[in-house]
Amino acid sequence: MRIYVLFVLTVCYLNIGKGYVMQKECHQNCKCAIRRSKKRQAVCRGRDLHYIPQFPEMILSVIMSGTNLTNIDKNGFKNLTYIRLKELTLDNNLITFIHEDAFINLKYLDSLSIVQETNLAVNVIKVSVGKMKNKKSPIFIF
Numbered sequence: 001m002r003i004y005v006l007f008v009l010t011v012c013y014l015n016i017g018k019g020y021v022m023q024k025e026c027h028q029n030c031k032c033a034i035r036r037s038k039k040r041q042a043v044c045r046g047r048d049l050h051y052i053p054q055f056p057e058m059i060l061s062v063i064m065s066g067t068n069l070t071n072i073d074k075n076g077f078k079n080l081t082y083i084r085l086k087e088l089t090l091d092n093n094l095i096t097f098i099h100e101d102a103f104i105n106l107k108y109l110d111s112l113s114i115v116q117e118t119n120l121a122v123n124v125i126k127v128s129v130g131k132m133k134n135k136k137s138p139i140f141i142f
Helices: 002-017 122-130
Strands: 020-022 030-035 041-046 061-067 087-091 111-115 139-141
Parallel strands (some): 061 087, 087 111, 111 139
Antiparallel strands (some): 020 030, 030 041
């Protein structure tokens, strides 16, 4: 038992010493990393990904790029409510609709970037973002 604990602690120390630890809990289409000098970030890519998966709790930034997210319903961001998400980027995901209440429970969100979502009407974004319950004024990039 002591040898096993020592081995685990040694491996963790060596990985942290390199400046990052890769998380096993990350979805197969995502890469989750914690870096001392950079953001604690998850990047998800691939057209076979059609929903937003759960992430390890230490992730603060999520980038969904080139996925098959087309319709984000009221609970579409539910898996992001389990983390203290500060930044969300949606880029080239084929999104056509975001429910007006989709962003309501993302209470830590400071930055929202929606880029190259050419099938998504600006009015849909305005309505859903307008209902956010964040105490601070988030930065929006469209």
